[in-house]
Amino acid sequence: MSILVPVTSVIIALLIAAVVILLIGKNPLNAYWVMLKGAFGGKAAWAANISKMMPLVLTGLAVGFGFRAGIFNIGAEGQLMMGAIFATFVGINLGNVSPIVAIPITMLAGILGGAFWASIAGYLKAATGAHEVITTIMLNWIAVYLTNYFVVGPLAVGQGVPKSPEIAQSAQLPPLMTVQANTLPSGIIVSIVAAILVYILLDKTTTGYEIKAVGYNPYASEAGAISLKKNIVLTMAISGALAGLAGAMEVMAVHHRIFGDFSGGKGFDGISIALIGQNNPIGIIFAAFLISSLRTGSNAMQFAKVPDDIVTIIQGIIIFLVAADRIVRTLLAKMAISKGGETK
Amino acid sequence: MNIFQAIIYSFSTPIFYKLMLLSATPLIFAALGGVFSEVTGVTNIALEGIMKISAFSAVVFTFYTGNPWIGLIGALISGLIFAWLHAYVSIRWSADQIVSATALILIASGLSAFLMEPIFGQSGQSDFVSKIPKLKMDFLKDVPFIGQIFDELSIFVYLAFIAVALSWFLIYKTPLGLRMRAVGENPKSADTLGVNVFRIRYFGVLMSGILAALGGAYLSIGELGQFQENMPSGKGFIALAAMILGNWNPVGAMWAALLFGASDALNIQLQSILDIPSEMKALLNLLPFVITIIVVSGFVGKTRAPAADGIPYEKE
Numbered sequence: 001m002s003i004l005v006p007v008t009s010v011i012i013a014l015l016i017a018a019v020v021i022l023l024i025g026k027n028p029l030n031a032y033w034v035m036l037k038g039a040f041g042g043k044a045a046w047a048a049n050i051s052k053m054m055p056l057v058l059t060g061l062a063v064g065f066g067f068r069a070g071i072f073n074i075g076a077e078g079q080l081m082m083g084a085i086f087a088t089f090v091g092i093n094l095g096n097v098s099p100i101v102a103i104p105i106t107m108l109a110g111i112l113g114g115a116f117w118a119s120i121a122g123y124l125k126a127a128t129g130a131h132e133v134i135t136t137i138m139l140n141w142i143a144v145y146l147t148n149y150f151v152v153g154p155l156a157v158g159q160g161v162p163k164s165p166e167i168a169q170s171a172q173l174p175p176l177m178t179v180q181a182n183t184l185p186s187g188i189i190v191s192i193v194a195a196i197l198v199y200i201l202l203d204k205t206t207t208g209y210e211i212k213a214v215g216y217n218p219y220a221s222e223a224g225a226i227s228l229k230k231n232i233v234l235t236m237a238i239s240g241a242l243a244g245l246a247g248a249m250e251v252m253a254v255h256h257r258i259f260g261d262f263s264g265g266k267g268f269d270g271i272s273i274a275l276i277g278q279n280n281p282i283g284i285i286f287a288a289f290l291i292s293s294l295r296t297g298s299n300a301m302q303f304a305k306v307p308d309d310i311v312t313i314i315q316g317i318i319i320f321l322v323a324a325d326r327i328v329r330t331l332l333a334k335m336a337i338s339k340g341g342e343t344k
Numbered sequence: 345m346n347i348f349q350a351i352i353y354s355f356s357t358p359i360f361y362k363l364m365l366l367s368a369t370p371l372i373f374a375a376l377g378g379v380f381s382e383v384t385g386v387t388n389i390a391l392e393g394i395m396k397i398s399a400f401s402a403v404v405f406t407f408y409t410g411n412p413w414i415g416l417i418g419a420l421i422s423g424l425i426f427a428w429l430h431a432y433v434s435i436r437w438s439a440d441q442i443v444s445a446t447a448l449i450l451i452a453s454g455l456s457a458f459l460m461e462p463i464f465g466q467s468g469q470s471d472f473v474s475k476i477p478k479l480k481m482d483f484l485k486d487v488p489f490i491g492q493i494f495d496e497l498s499i500f501v502y503l504a505f506i507a508v509a510l511s512w513f514l515i516y517k518t519p520l521g522l523r524m525r526a527v528g529e530n531p532k533s534a535d536t537l538g539v540n541v542f543r544i545r546y547f548g549v550l551m552s553g554i555l556a557a558l559g560g561a562y563l564s565i566g567e568l569g570q571f572q573e574n575m576p577s578g579k580g581f582i583a584l585a586a587m588i589l590g591n592w593n594p595v596g597a598m599w600a601a602l603l604f605g606a607s608d609a610l611n612i613q614l615q616s617i618l619d620i621p622s623e624m625k626a627l628l629n630l631l632p633f634v635i636t637i638i639v640v641s642g643f644v645g646k647t648r649a650p651a652a653d654g655i656p657y658e659k660e
Contacts, residue, residue, distance in 0.1 A: 020455075020458070024458075024459070024462040025462075072442055074446075124637070124640075124641040127641075128641040128642070130637075130640045130641035131588070131640070133389060133442065133584075134581065134584060134585050134588070134636070134640050135637055135640065135641065137578065137581045138578075138581070138585075138633045138634075138636050138637045138640075139633075139637070141578050141630075141633045142630050142633050142634065142637075145626065145627065145629050145630050145633075146627075146630070148626060149623055149626055149627045152622075152623045152626065153621075153623035153624075153627075156623075268450075271446055272450070275443060307457065307458050307460070307461050307462075307467065309453075309454050309455075309457035309458040310454070310458055311454070312450055312451075312453055312454030312457065312458075313450075313451055313454035313455055313458060314454075315450055315454070316447045316448070316449075316450030316451030316452075316453075316454055317447070317451065318447075319443060319446060319447035319450065320429070320433070320444060320447035320448065320451065322443065322447075323433060323439040323440050323443035323444040323446075323447055324433035324437045324439040324444065325439075326437045326438065326439070327433070327437050
């Protein structure tokens with residue numbers, strides 16, 4: 001049943017989006033076929049797809065981890081950007097060091113950047129009760145403006161689009177494979193390993209048990225001598241660290257620098273992914289693959305003259321149905337009954 | 345001019361107060377919307393999405409009919425539809441209200457971006473359309489200072505303050521307002537006393553749709569005469585902060601919205617006065633967001649949300 005709800009939601013969302021595509025006078029079957037080919041048709045499509053999936057697994061984990069502790073970290077977007085800024089700062093200032101040193105240091109910088117940014121919201125929630133939804137959204141905007149400032153100010157380099165210099169060669173993650181203009185980034189391995197680590201942390205350790213307990217019932221946990229405040233800050237820091245790692249991966253494995261509008265909504269996609277994956281690290285891997293496929297496919301869909309914003313609508317409808325899971329459950333139950341009736 | 349002088353100078357100009365009113369107006373509408381919804385016990389962080397879709401609908405309806413008043417009606421209808429969706433799943437189906445609202449923000453964002461190209465032939469921004477006329481105060485023309493603030497303001501500005509007064513009266517001085525507050529504080533006992541909890545909550549959420557839609561329509565057909573894809577740019581969320589800071593009270597929310605309006609106006613003023621590099625000016629855009637964080641974390645301890653806010657009510 002637990003996997004049936006997201007799957008049904010995806011199907012309903014695709015059906016509703018098909019109606020929207022029809023309304024602008026385009027053929028939805030054709031649009032979806034182009035989308036499928038764009039996401040899975042050939043090695044280059046797969047490389048682009050996996051490349052998009054890499055940061056999405058991490059932002060999905062970031063948001064999902066927060067959810068497990070009852071914290072709505074809507075700030076993965078800003079945390080990703082701060083991670084990218086930190087990683088870039090360190091990456092461009094590394095001299096002649098070997099990759100064995102440079103890669104972990106740059107990665108760690110990204111992790112710390114994200115953790116630091118999220119901790120601000122965590123600390124404010126613990127200290128003053130400021131709601132994390134508001135503070136993380138404000139921190140997102142601040143991160144956007146800070147990134148814009150860095151790429152036109154202190155880090156600005158070259159002409160044209162505002163951007164930073166490239167990070168040192170030694171800090172760049174080599175691709176697993178190169179197909180035409182697309183590369184299959186080795187960072188995908190980092191993402192999968194992170195998902196497994198989060199799974200172990202949540203399900204096999206005391207810290208994970210405490211975090212889940214706080215999320216499940218904060219008052220009972222407090223009575224059970226689990227420090228609420230410590231857990232809020234810790235959860236936020238870990239959540240932000242994951243989003244920051246996503247930013248570092250984007251810098252180290254894909255773009256090798258930061259530029260304006262660096263994230264492009266990957267942090268917000270993390271919310272969709274966490275919800276579709278039901279906050280389960282392994283479920284999140286599959287959910288990230290779903291969203292990256294939709295996004296990769298939608299780029300191709302523009303050749304069929306269907307704006308790629310259709311994906312945002314599809315994502316919205318999926319989340320809406322996941323929120324209203326009772327509607328979907330009731331629907332599924334009714335279908336099960338009518339099916340049962342036929343066989344009798 | 346140093347930054348301190350620039351701030352003092354800003355405060356002494358009428359243009360600062362005019363900018364403050366203009367920036368505060370959409371925040372007042374949306375914050376009032378938040379108050380209506382949350383007083384009855386339903387959180388509505390979808391205000392940002394409602395503002396966006398209604399700003400868009402306002403321009404689309406005006407574009408096709410040439411009449412901005414019909415555009416306004418279009419905005420209100422789209423605001424009501426989105427608010428109804430939120431109400432339906434969170435009241436009827438006990439959905440997680442933050443998740444449902446997040447979904448609506450995405451749908452509003454996706455839908456407005458998706459329809460740009462088929463309707464206007466380009467993405468990013470729409471064509472210019474006619475605006476709701478501004479109110480000219482000719483008799484104030486010769487009054488110094490005040491005259492320059494009020495000579496020509498959008499009707500929405502006045503409407504926002506009227507809405508504050510009416511909302512305050514409705515929530516604190518009428519039987520309906522008493523029922524709304526009862527449902528938000530303790531739905532179970534309200535239910536026992538014969539109040540229809542579901543119907544009152546629908547009313548609260550639908551009102552939030554109307555008010556946020558007014559805020560959205562103001563942005564597009566009130567001020568600019570155009571829709572831009574990044575349009576509310578966080579105003580829906582700043583409005584939520586204003587609502588919290590205003591202690592879920594229409595008048596308090598108005599003062600908070602004015603404070604945020606002032607920080608926005610200060611940002612605009614400083615960018616034009618200060619003699620600093622342009623990338624430093626861009627950094628001043630942080631100001632309203634930093635002030636929001638400071639204010640929300642500094643004052644929130646003294647405020648209190650309605651007790652049943654965000655908790656679905658289920659009849660046994």
